[in-house]
Amino acid sequence: MLDACYTASAVQTAVDLANTLRPIKGEDALETVEQLQAFLDDHSVAEGTGPRRRLTSADLAEAREVRETVRAVLERASTDAAGAAALINDGLLHNRATPVLRHDHDRWSTEVTSDTDRCSAHLAATTLSALASVITTLGPARLGVCAGPTCRATFADLSRNGSKQYCTRTCAHRASVAAYRSRNSPR
Numbered sequence: 001m002l003d004a005c006y007t008a009s010a011v012q013t014a015v016d017l018a019n020t021l022r023p024i025k026g027e028d029a030l031e032t033v034e035q036l037q038a039f040l041d042d043h044s045v046a047e048g049t050g051p052r053r054r055l056t057s058a059d060l061a062e063a064r065e066v067r068e069t070v071r072a073v074l075e076r077a078s079t080d081a082a083g084a085a086a087l088i089n090d091g092l093l094h095n096r097a098t099p100v101l102r103h104d105h106d107r108w109s110t111e112v113t114s115d116t117d118r119c120s121a122h123l124a125a126t127t128l129s130a131l132a133s134v135i136t137t138l139g140p141a142r143l144g145v146c147a148g149p150t151c152r153a154t155f156a157d158l159s160r161n162g163s164k165q166y167c168t169r170t171c172a173h174r175a176s177v178a179a180y181r182s183r184n185s186p187r
């Protein structure tokens with residue numbers, strides 16, 4: 001199921017949403033309606049199917065709540081899978097997530113969306129169902145938080161061997177340089 005480009009992009013949407021908050025740096029890239037609109041424009045998978053309408057501050061507040069849930073799932077899954085699953089299940093139920101079967105470009109796929117016109121509900125349905133499919137196909141340990149001591153960004157590891165510890169190559173490189181320095185520094 002993870003071969004489907006839809007799911008991979010939905011997983012990326014979940015991770016990107018969680019990472020709009022950088023807890024250690026204290027940076028938040030989801031503070032305005034414009035920032036929410038830009039996020040949705042960059043992640044077309046989260047838009048839903050209803051007619052587009054202007055986003056409001058209520059949409060922003062709801063989207064931030066969805067982010068909190070998505071981040072909690074990513075942070076918790078590898079150590080408390082049952083807790084992460086409960087968060088996903090509650091979120092899907094609360095947002096009236098509904099699977100729909102689609103036929104595009106000669107192939108069939110299922111997509112989880114919401115039967116409401118609230119953008120946050122589509123965002124929740126898309127991202128939480130994507131994280132659910134990572135858990136069911138690859139296991140909860142594939143969701144995690146970067147081991148970089150000053151990072152705490154979240155990631156989903158869709159690689160074959162599943163050994164990801166860092167959010168990006170930059171963070172992995174920084175950690176290996178730091179480890180090398182501490183091994184080679186005089187005591």
Ligand SMILES: [Zn+2]
Pocket residue numbers: 146147148151152153166167168171
């Ligand atoms: Zn990192």
